[in-house]
Amino acid sequence: MSLLMMWIAGVLALALAWWFFRRPTPTATASPHVAVQRVSTPAPKASPPTAAPAQVPTLREPVAPVQEPLPASLSEFRWLGAQDMEPAHRDTLLTAVRGIPKPPRSMQKLLSPDFVARAGSAELSDLVMGEPLIAAKILSTVNAPIYGLHTPVTNIGQAVTFLGMNTVRSICLQYMLAEAFKPKLAEAQRSFDAIWKASAIASELCVRLAKALNLPDQGTLSTQVVLSFVGQLATASLIPMSGLEKWLDRGRLERARLEQELLGLNATEIGGLLMKSWELPEELVNDVSGVGRQLVTPFMSTDPKRAPRFALGYLCARLGERLALGQLESLEGYSSQQDGGVDTYHLRASLSHPALAKLDQALASPELQATVDQMLGRVAAEA
Template sequence: MATLVPLVLYLWFRRAPRGPTDVPAAPLPVPESTPVPAAVADVPAAADDTATCPPALLDFPWRRAADLEDGQRQALLQRYRQVPRPPRLLSQLLSRDFVNEASARELADLIAAEPLLAARVLKAVNSPLYGLPRPVGSIAQAVSLLGLTAVRIVCLRYIFIASFKTDDPLRQLALQQTWTASALASELTQRLAASLGMDPHGQLAGAVVLSFLGRLATVATMPLDQLAALPPPGRLARVAAEQQVLGLGASEIGRLLMGDWGLPAAVVDEAADIDAAMLVPLDGVAAERLARLSLGCLCARLGERLATGELQDLARWELLADPSPEFFRLRAGLGPGRMATLAERLREPALAQALGRIAAGPG
């Protein structure tokens, strides 16, 4: 039995390819956000229509961190306090004032103050993924060529990569898959948000990266036999299984960790509520915030499916027709106009090139 569990886990993570590896071109720059046409900026449909809502959603027993007793929350936090705390600059990188107002020089100086992190970021931006005409030697050059949002997102991802280490090759494979999913999801968010005139400063893209914190923590700490038994990422069944085994789903575990780290409450809520957009009706949430959360959740789910190989080609995938219950409330939250725009963008060759480079390259 002791030899069977690692074998099962290995086969589970290797059952599908990570994604295309023969994409010829580097990703094109993310387009600037543009005003949303009137036909696109429509009012979301009702997400809790019991006549059309899938039964799996109507009956889903969503559990939030706030639903736990204090003792239960502290016990969960104790389990995850073995995860190293990130450097202090994480709070500043996520601060809305900093994201909205920081200059290229301020961002470069902030990252350069952490030499190890700066080296990792420079290695990432000099990789074939970005297709730069010549190597860059400083964070300031990277920001100048790639833009503030792209460099900030790379920095956020490498902060988390540095926090989750393992000597177990099977767990490492699972972590790598999660890192790849977060990279794909953030790339999708930046590009699709630009098409809808959303997120000009990259706040949502940062929240999507942050929404993977709980997934990384569970993969890094859960016993291997329990990890092997979980359904695929991004599914309702996965959240239900995490709640049964751990007491909370991964996104709510991420909420606990972010709060324990002292991150701003608005940042924590934006990241942790991304999964909630697919699980439950968010009553009282403003239409534009619901649309943002729905877009972030859609990109996170697609990133996970691309990373596992479950989804091979977005151009052949029908966003408007996919019957999975995970997409039901997201379609309603975005509304038909925005959904039609997204369906067109998902077929664009430039997007396929960008995602293919991420899927094929190192995390």
């Protein structure tokens, strides 16, 4: 009996040991039948929104300013090029343009890129002295009261010393162009005189403003401003006498519209054709045309490198016209950004370029305003 009891006890002991080793062990993973208590963590506080960094305007990437709506008269105007004309009409206009006498060949040298970039006062003096009539006119102009020289200038070298290369080059260019444009009728003399006066004022403004704004290639820019009047001089030579009087007193946009109606192209495009026939450097002709096209060229469509130069050139040409025609009495109180009107619609946006930030300050310079008054003859009249 004792043996039986011992055998039963052994079996129970083995069963208990087997159960102990086979039982499931607790784990960190809860049974699917047990709810898991989730510990919630507070959501991070939202940080206040930060303003995006301001875009700093650069010379290469100017920021387009906000503008008023495009005037209907400007949006409806179509700027025509030679390629838009009928072949027969284009050939007729080209023949008329080529009939305008060429200026002295020395003008081509004066405008050559190499001469503009490298010539000094001695080279300029030699070039001018090769045209005795032009040299005499330059000396007469330099000794006029406008420049306020205390000592009479007797040679071109002295003129360059007193006035600088850019001013003398511009005066020289104006007189060289005068050889090509002479009115055939006395009635047209008023128009030509007004254009020449506008050209002189615009050139002087450009020389002084470009220097005040520290723009590069100031001599080239003043040259482009003078040449921007070539198209107007050519138009005055070609336009029918019956339309000449009402043409000159109009604004730029209305004038361009009338030019296209009477001649097929506007003055800027006609000037480009004429300068090409004179075999002037192509890049120079394109830049001169670029100045005139600012009338219809949106700010962001202009090459950023040329934008401030084209804008200043167009402004100087426009101011020269208005001052010469009596549409603007002086520069006193003038603000480029407040110069409203369709002719300056695109210009107002272009003048926001960082390189022109100090333009209104330069325009308000007493010295510049006194120069304009002298060019208009007011100082002499008051004296």
